[in-house]
Amino acid sequence: MMRSLFSGVAGLKTHQTKMDVIGNNIANVNTVGYKTSNVTFQDLVYQNKSNASGPNDDRGRAGINAKQIGLGVSTASIYSNVTGAGSAETTGNPFDIRINGDSFFVVSDGTQQYYTRSGAFTVDANGTLCMSSNGYTVQGYGTVTNSKGVQEISTAALVPLKIMSPENKVSDPMATSKGYVTGILDANSPALKQEAGQVVDMKVYDKEGYRYTVKYKFLPVDNGSGGYEKGQYDVSVTDILDSNGVSIYREQYEAVYNTDGSLKTPAETDDDYAKCKEAFFTLALNDASDPNTDSTAFRTGCTYSNSGPDADGRYTDTITYAKTRIVFDTKTGEYTGPFSDKESTKKGFMLNLNTLLSDATVNNSLRNIPMDAFTENVEVDFSTLKNIDNKGSSTINGGNGGVDSTEGSGWSVGNLTSVSIGVDGNITGSYTNGQTKLLGQIVSAVFSNASGLEKTGDNLYSATLNSGDAILGDVGANGGSYASGELEMSNVDLSNEFTSMITTQRGFQANSRIITVSDTMLEELINLKR
Secondary structure, three states: OOHHHHHHHHHHHHHHHHHHHHHHHHHOOOOOOOOOEEEEEEEOOEEEEEOOEOOEOOOOEOOEOOEEEEOOEEEEEEEEOOOOOOOEEEOOOOOEEEEEOOOEEEEEOOOOEEEEOOOEEEEOOOOOEEEOOOOOEEEEEEEEEOOOOOEEEEEEEEEEOOOOOHHHOEEOOEOOOEEEEEEEOOOOOHHHHOOOOEEEEEEEEOOOOOEEEEEEEEEEEEOOOOOEEEEEEEEEEEEEEOOOOOEOOOOEEOEEEOOOOOEOOOOOOHHHOOEEOOEOOOOOOOOOOOOOOOOOOOOOOEEEEEEOOOOOOOOEEEEEEOOEEEEEOOOOOEEEEEOOOOOEOOOEEEEOHHHHHOOOOOOOOOOOOOOOOOOOOEEEEOOOEEOOOOOOOOOOEEEEOOOOOOOOOOEOOEEEEEEEEOOOOEEEEEEOOOOEEEEEEEOEEEOOOHHHOEEEEOOEEEOOOOOOOOEEEOHHHHOOEEEEOEEEOOOOOHHHHHHHHHHHHHHHHHHHHHHHHHHHHHHHHHHOOO
């Protein structure tokens, strides 16, 4: 039997294989993330007609090469161009993601991890980021809250990214911890010549996200001679309003104690309670049973006196809330600090809103304000105030947060409005209260031999012994990045595929001719018998 018949059959089979691969490439020309495959051939074993012999100087004969007849061709490899990037297609969908670089997305069917270059993702009913084609969940890192209350990435474990879970749909409120008053305080402002004074509002939030308005009043310091102390002003809180504009500011009274140290109530004797018209910084009361107790617990702006015992053996603690004084340099008009540094900072004062709003003391007519509504005192910054001439117009205004930042500003509860994915894979949520929150990070995988991955269908790959284990981490660690709102299309080159198809067709045709000619030769051999 002629060996050429078998060689022709082997040639037909290998060219059929190559045509199958070409057909699959062309069929997936518009498949998201598809990577083209290429076939290489190799020759088969050889039959030796004679072995090679070396030169023989004694006999004067040269060497002779081996005489070998090849037995056809076979498929050497089917190589997938996994690292070749496909073209980018803009979709505008924030959950469509394209990878720049050699990395892969990590997805899971719940039991096994797979890898893909197809970033056509969506969010399911549970808020989990997943593949839109089969529902496999996208894997990544979750978040934890650090000591400062800020979300940060936790690399402790790989988890499905539930970016729109119920807890992520809401931004928790935050109490205000910083405020400021800034602008120009002109000594010739008409408001400063009146008892009402220069009024400034400052918005604050409590820990439940409710907003309040603190009203400040500025008045020049009386020098006792019918004039004013230059560069010195008294500041007091005149009112605190809730979000509906209703006053919730409580009145302050002197406190009267019984001989056993217990606080008397207004019902026992109203005459023992004198109303304090101005209140600013408050305090914890001293022990009434000891008239010599030091008043170190008092806030700046408060004075303390103790009288008694009276005829009934009672001591009376009298708390007088004086106006808080701020001072400016008389030459430059620059703020130089508070009148006293007790319970204050270099920039301003610590405002204890819990004490100002709470009904835990003697005034039983106070509105019902929850205790500990503010998690910490509000540090009010006056340092940018200027006491200079502005043609009689004061421009002072107040706000929450820092003078040049939003740190400590506080905010109300917010609802999730949008989600964005950064080049580093960080997923960030934006909320109606103006806040943003880190929701997680998409993890990427790289392999020492990406071409060794096994295609499993559905645009998925699985690791093999020759691909090596996946190295998980930040996409930027390998020089890559993510592009949201884009998809990576296939890297199939149609011009190459059509050229390969022509050469494959000709190769198949030529191998079929081998069989035809060999058959004709056999026919001639058989006809020799006639």
